[in-house]
Amino acid sequence: MKKGQLYIVATPIGNLADISQRAIDTLSSVDLIAAEDTRHSRKLLSSLGIQSQLVSLHDHNERARSETMVGRLEAGENIALISDAGTPMISDPGYHMVRAAQDAGIKVSPIPGASAVISALSVAGLPANRFYFYGFLPEKQAARRAQLEKLAAIEETLVFYESGKRVTACLEDIAGSFGADREAVICREITKLHETILRDSVGNLLAGMQSGELEQRGEFVLLVAGAKAADSDVDMQLVKRLLAELGDSLPTGQAASAISKALGCPRKVVYQKALEMKGDG
Secondary structure (H helix, E strand, O other): OOOOEEEEEOEOOOOHHHOOHHHHHHHHHOOEEEEOOHHHHHHHHHHOOOOOEEEEOOOOOHHHHHHHHHHHHHOOOOEEEEOOOEOOOOOOOOHHHHHHHHHOOOEEEEEOOOOHHHHHHHHHOOOOOOEEEEEEOOOOHHHHHHHHHHHOOOOOEEEEEEEOOOHHHHHHHHHHHHOOOOEEEEEEOOOOOOOEEEEEEHHHHHHHHHHOOOOOOOEEEEEEOOOOHHHHHOOHHHHHHHHHHHOOOOOHHHHHHHHHHHHOOOHHHHHHHHHHHHHOO
């Protein structure tokens, strides 16, 4: 018996007109559509006049449901995988499903289309020949700051997803780890009615959020310029002098943040030097 095929189908991230004809044809012809949220996807499919069978496939049931899906594919059925918006698996479910299908010898084909990260990069005005896509940072502040410290010295453009309720806190931590002068871009509600694209320093964007001048509702893509190559050539003698002066009046972390902001260099570099100086007595 001829095996079926799994299609990974990109759907609009806001504007419904962005769906491709090939995506419509595929979703109309498959035996089953696996969707992250069937209630959300049913609205899209109904607007397109698509009546294909719909089943949920999300983070909590993907491993278990993938086995059933592979069985149907092996029986000759064709299945499409979609997420709530954009391209599946880009910060969305689907990884285990694709792996299981490939391991079973099922052909997996992409039906390309909208992607928030690529759309944001195309309008950000930051280098996009090389970039580092992180996705969603941790919700808890301590974990988020720890991850940002690891990213501070990366020279490629950094791309994050964030929700409206956490975007201000995220910018605060980016300012603390990368410096408030680092260039950044806010892309809000891409392709939707209230689409907003703003490029400025992290500090100015943060101030706009804190004052309420910038809208905090909706879905955000945050892009941050990579560290300059010169950041690796920080004047460490100056850093040492400043650490020595501030060491008695501020905790190590606060001193590192203040010096990082003043010199426009990665906090991670300053903090590491502070630890070395403590180790040297």
